[in-house]
Amino acid sequence: MVLYDDSATLAGSCSGSSSSFSSKPPPMQQQQDIDDLLAGAGYKVRSSELRKVAHRLERLETAMVNSPADFSQLASDTIHYNPSDLASWVDSLLSEFAEPPTCPSEFIMDPVTNQTVANDVWTTTNPNMPQVHHNISYEQQSLNNQLTVVTAMEEDSGIRLVHMLMTCAECVQRGDFSLATSFLKDMQGLLTRVNTVCGIGKVAGHFIDALSRRIFQGIGGGSINGGSAFENEILYHHFYEACPYLKFAHFTANQAILEAFDGHDCVHVVDFNLMHGLQWPALIQALALRPGGPPLLRLTGIGPPSPDGRDSLREIGLRLAELARSVNVRFAFRGVAASRLEDVKPWMLQVNPKESVAVNSIMQLHRLLGSDSNLNSPIETVLSWIRSLNPKIMTVVEQEANHNQPGFLDRFTEALHYYSTMFDSLEACTVEPDKTLAEIYIQREITNVVSCEGSARVERHEPLGKWRTRLSGAGFRPSHLGSNAYKQASMLLTLFSAEGYSVEENEGCLTLGWHSRPLIAASAWQAVSHAPAALDTHRPVVSGACDRNFSSTHPPTALASLLFLKRNDEEEICFESGEKGTPGLDWPYPNKEREMGKNAASQHVHVSISPHLSTPLALPYNIFIRDGHFILT
Amino acid sequence: MARSNEVNLNECKMVVPLNTWVLISNFKLAYNLLRRPDGTFNRHLAEFLDRKVPANATPVDGVFSFDVLIDRGTSLLTRIYRPVTAEEPLPDVAELEKPVTAEVVPVIIFFHGGSFAHSSANSAIYDTLCRRLVGLCKAVVVSVNYRRAPENRYPCAYDDGWTALKWVNSRPWLQSRKDSKVHIYLAGDSSGGNIVHHVALRAIESGIDVLGNILLNPMFGGEERTESEHNLDGKYFVTLRDRDWYWRAYLPEGEDRDHHACNPFGPNGRSVEGIKFPKSLVVVAGLDLIQDWQLAYVEGLKKAGQEVKLLYMEQATIGFYLLPNNNHFHAVMDEISRFVGSDC
Numbered sequence: 001m002v003l004y005d006d007s008a009t010l011a012g013s014c015s016g017s018s019s020s021f022s023s024k025p026p027p028m029q030q031q032q033d034i035d036d037l038l039a040g041a042g043y044k045v046r047s048s049e050l051r052k053v054a055h056r057l058e059r060l061e062t063a064m065v066n067s068p069a070d071f072s073q074l075a076s077d078t079i080h081y082n083p084s085d086l087a088s089w090v091d092s093l094l095s096e097f098a099e100p101p102t103c104p105s106e107f108i109m110d111p112v113t114n115q116t117v118a119n120d121v122w123t124t125t126n127p128n129m130p131q132v133h134h135n136i137s138y139e140q141q142s143l144n145n146q147l148t149v150v151t152a153m154e155e156d157s158g159i160r161l162v163h164m165l166m167t168c169a170e171c172v173q174r175g176d177f178s179l180a181t182s183f184l185k186d187m188q189g190l191l192t193r194v195n196t197v198c199g200i201g202k203v204a205g206h207f208i209d210a211l212s213r214r215i216f217q218g219i220g221g222g223s224i225n226g227g228s229a230f231e232n233e234i235l236y237h238h239f240y241e242a243c244p245y246l247k248f249a250h251f252t253a254n255q256a257i258l259e260a261f262d263g264h265d266c267v268h269v270v271d272f273n274l275m276h277g278l279q280w281p282a283l284i285q286a287l288a289l290r291p292g293g294p295p296l297l298r299l300t301g302i303g304p305p306s307p308d309g310r311d312s313l314r315e316i317g318l319r320l321a322e323l324a325r326s327v328n329v330r331f332a333f334r335g336v337a338a339s340r341l342e343d344v345k346p347w348m349l350q351v352n353p354k355e356s357v358a359v360n361s362i363m364q365l366h367r368l369l370g371s372d373s374n375l376n377s378p379i380e381t382v383l384s385w386i387r388s389l390n391p392k393i394m395t396v397v398e399q400e401a402n403h404n405q406p407g408f409l410d411r412f413t414e415a416l417h418y419y420s421t422m423f424d425s426l427e428a429c430t431v432e433p434d435k436t437l438a439e440i441y442i443q444r445e446i447t448n449v450v451s452c453e454g455s456a457r458v459e460r461h462e463p464l465g466k467w468r469t470r471l472s473g474a475g476f477r478p479s480h481l482g483s484n485a486y487k488q489a490s491m492l493l494t495l496f497s498a499e500g501y502s503v504e505e506n507e508g509c510l511t512l513g514w515h516s517r518p519l520i521a522a523s524a525w526q527a528v529s530h531a532p533a534a535l536d537t538h539r540p541v542v543s544g545a546c547d548r549n550f551s552s553t554h555p556p557t558a559l560a561s562l563l564f565l566k567r568n569d570e571e572e573i574c575f576e577s578g579e580k581g582t583p584g585l586d587w588p589y590p591n592k593e594r595e596m597g598k599n600a601a602s603q604h605v606h607v608s609i610s611p612h613l614s615t616p617l618a619l620p621y622n623i624f625i626r627d628g629h630f631i632l633t
Numbered sequence: 634m635a636r637s638n639e640v641n642l643n644e645c646k647m648v649v650p651l652n653t654w655v656l657i658s659n660f661k662l663a664y665n666l667l668r669r670p671d672g673t674f675n676r677h678l679a680e681f682l683d684r685k686v687p688a689n690a691t692p693v694d695g696v697f698s699f700d701v702l703i704d705r706g707t708s709l710l711t712r713i714y715r716p717v718t719a720e721e722p723l724p725d726v727a728e729l730e731k732p733v734t735a736e737v738v739p740v741i742i743f744f745h746g747g748s749f750a751h752s753s754a755n756s757a758i759y760d761t762l763c764r765r766l767v768g769l770c771k772a773v774v775v776s777v778n779y780r781r782a783p784e785n786r787y788p789c790a791y792d793d794g795w796t797a798l799k800w801v802n803s804r805p806w807l808q809s810r811k812d813s814k815v816h817i818y819l820a821g822d823s824s825g826g827n828i829v830h831h832v833a834l835r836a837i838e839s840g841i842d843v844l845g846n847i848l849l850n851p852m853f854g855g856e857e858r859t860e861s862e863h864n865l866d867g868k869y870f871v872t873l874r875d876r877d878w879y880w881r882a883y884l885p886e887g888e889d890r891d892h893h894a895c896n897p898f899g900p901n902g903r904s905v906e907g908i909k910f911p912k913s914l915v916v917v918a919g920l921d922l923i924q925d926w927q928l929a930y931v932e933g934l935k936k937a938g939q940e941v942k943l944l945y946m947e948q949a950t951i952g953f954y955l956l957p958n959n960n961h962f963h964a965v966m967d968e969i970s971r972f973v974g975s976d977c
Contacts, residue, residue, distance in 0.1 A: 035652050037652050037656075037956045037957070037958060038652050038655065038656060040757065040761050040956075041656055041684060041757050041758045041761065041955065041956070042684020042685070042686065042756075042757035042758075043656070043659070043684065045652075045655065050651050050652060050655055051651065053655055054646075054651060054654060054655050054658070057655065057658045057659065057662060058658075060662055061658070061661075061662065064662070064665060071665065071666075072666075072669070072670070074666060076675075080678070080681065080682065083663075083681070083682045083684065084684060086655070086659060090659075090662075093662075159728075159730075163728065166725075483677070483678055483681045483682075486677065486680075486681045487677040487678070487681070490677050490680065491677070499708055500708055503680075504680075504685055505680075505681045505682075515700065515702060515708070515710055516687065516688065516700045516710055516712075516755055517687070517688075517700070518687070
């Protein structure tokens with residue numbers, strides 16, 4: 001039995017399967033006169049525009065009949081966006097037809113398929129992908145044979161297990177812990193009669209554990225995600241290898257970033273969770289290959305501080321810098337160590353107003369949500385400063401699930417469906433230790449969703465519909481991912497993953513799922529522009545003067561691992577990191593010289609605080625001198 | 634042939650409501666982009682453009698749905714639609730496959746259309762249609778996500794239909810209380826209608842009882858060019874060229890349109906005389922260019938002594954049953970409900 005439940009998407013999605021939707025209209029349908037019947041078919045067209053759309057369709061048909069060759073060109077070369085918006089789709093086709101066919105976009109395929117090769121450059125364990133695929137199809141066969149031997153009794157036990165899990169969860173919600181405990185015992189017993197190697201037995205085991213934790217250790221108890229940052233990174237890496245969800249996230253985001261950076265020479269990517277920087281080799285390579293040459297690429301990677309004094313962020317940065325150097329991309333890296341995303345302040349990112357910024361969040365935004373929409377939740381603060389950076393694009397990838405509902409039973413049920421599906425998809429992976437470690441990675445998520453509350457519960461996944469509402473409300477508008485991103489994603493899936501994964505287009509966003517259930521959603525956004533800030537003047541924001549030279553001898557701090565500060569004779573105050581002779585770290589902004597390699601004490605370095613940053617905050621920064629460091633606050 | 638290139642747009646705008654015209658013209662346009670002259674199909678773009686909806690275990694208008702993988706080897710998915718009962722307005726999510734409780738519950742196995750190449754069980758238009766059928770017939774509907782052409786030619790679609798039939802027939806939870814058997818109907822539109830006929834044939838050969846066949850604008854054809862094909866070519870959204878393309882994509886390479894899959898009562902057809910073929914309800918749209926073949930199918934059944942009811946909707950075009958904004962729609966839905974209800 002397969003459990004698929006999409007009650008969650010009802011709340012947020014507007015692809016209504018019935019034209020007679022109950023009570024509340026779907027959140028996206030703000031215009032009142034959308035044609036109901038077409039909406040039921042998945043198309044949003046205003047009744048008032050029907051005639052116009054019909055007319056345009058006619059023109060396209062005539063064109064099609066008159067010049068079929070050009071029309072077939074439309075099919076192969078055009079990138080289509082958001083088919084639900086029929087009016088725009090038809091218009092875009094018409095405009096393609098009117099103009100002479102333009103050159104197809106270039107920098108698409110190769111860099112992305114090279115991704116696995118790029119990984120080889122600087123990670124050690126990485127089986128050759130195509131070979132893995134071959135093994136998978138063979139293994140999948142024997143696995144299929146195994147799976148078909150599931151007995152009727154097992155199927156029955158599986159169903160009973162699920163039923164018991166739900167009942168136990170319901171007891172927990174009610175507070176009846178003694179009854180819940182007896183259910184737990186029964187379930188442990190049932191587990192022995194069910195195949196726990198795969199299928200429902202395996203995922204049920206994890207949920208039983210999570211429920212036990214909740215009952216016996218209490219919510220938020222202990223070190224649930226007790227693993228160190230180092231452990232988490234390892235697990236994440238294996239999850240990356242075992243199934244395509246993260247790969248999909250990365251290349252979809254990279255494609256959007258690449259397109260957004262088109263024509264810009266100075267670009268800055270802010271990665272909300274660097275991990276091993278798995279996403280970036282492909283982007284670096286893609287930028288290297290773009291016509292007109294690569295831009296100057298700055299990457300700011302955010303990640304947790306390393307406990308043992310190592311600067312793991314910097315190590316990743318160095319490897320990326322090496323790669324960039326090998327493909328002749330001017331590259332600079334900055335690490336920002338922070339245990340929580342909400343501790344990051346925009347000034348730490350040192351965004352230069354002249355550069356184009358991309359903000360990249362892979363499964364990070366949900367951690368900022370609180371369980372109730374209280375005032376000044378971290379998400380609002382963070383979204384607001386992201387907006388103030390005026391990014392060219394913000395790529396957001398999130399789990400497509402509703403795991404942030406207030407009611408425990410609802411959450412539990414949703415999680416049971418979601419993770420069963422995800423585990424089911426993992427069955428297709430046969431490479432060890434990737435598979436086992438990926439399962440542990442997922443298990444930690446399950447544990448957090450089920451057994452934690454309050455600030456300990458960070459896995460607060462929300463579905464695409466809710467993110468759309470939230471991001472639109474925070475001043476962002478969607479930047480639709482197009483058909484060629486979809487195509488690449490589909491093709492890569494066919495090449496590198498088992499059958500059963502499916503990419504879907506959802507009103508400008510792409511989702512990846514297992515069979516018909518989307519599990520992860522990727523979207524791209526742009527800030528709705530304000531009145532432009534005065535870009536030409538850099539306000540000096542430092543109060544207090546200092547005329548001494550300092551160099552940093554301290555190991556990285558949690559705030560900014562790369563901070564030392566000098567004031568020079570100009571009015572701008574600057575940051576730079578930079579130990580002597582370290583290539584790739586924090587090259588100065590263009591137009592300024594870098595005097596690297598000399599005695600650190602005599603370096604003059606520059607930074608300017610972006611007016612975008614200072615404007616909303618409207619506070620002068622203060623400098624404190626502490627232990628030989630300047631700290632700017 | 635100059636005539637087939639004339640696009641007589643004004644005529645077809647007169648016979649359908651504006652939103653229907655927009656919907657079907659949009660499909661026509663999109664499908665033109667997807668069919669390549671060399672016989673290949675732009676599957677990625679097709680999937681990108683197709684509007685899909687997820688299953689929903691929360692009842693909407695008294696119907697809930699869930700997806701079941703019935704054959705891992707071929708990734709054969711089905712979407713099952715069930716009505717909520719008075720006793721259980723909110724189905725227990727862990728018990729989606731709870732046994733049906735009524736004395737007689739029709740189970741309609743539905744095959745979506747798309748000329749064997751387009752659409753899926755989770756396409757929005759078919760999700761909507763299946764939901765309607767649940768309410769209309771107080772039935773459980775099992776919509777089959779069969780493999781499509783040109784990647785999967787004959788007989789894949791029929792094989793998948795057959796797999797689904799066997800699966801449905803063997804579900805204890807779908808058995809009607811009255812006789813502990815599953816009361817099966819086969820239904821489909823366009824290529825789905827074609828699949829209905831061929832799956833019914835297999836059912837008879839294997840002794841599975843099918844209580845009725847419902848064919849909505851079923852897709853049939855043949856080598857000969859008929860009068861309706863001449864007269865209606867290109868006039869109401871469909872051209873002969875595209876029909877030919879789809880047959881070439883579905884039929885085995887080298888076969889022509891008199892292959893029995895395309896032309897079941899043609900020169901290579903299989904007679905259904907003397908066998909226990911299910912009663913059939915065949916709906917033919919008067920403005921469908923392949924109606925001559927559909928009418929020939931009905932005649933073929935009659936000549937073989939089989940029970941068949943023809944619903945000829947004179948001013949209907951293809952796809953009239955997708956939106957409930959015309960009289961043909963309501964007339965046909967009423968007939969279907971009578972057809973399925975009559976076996977109690």
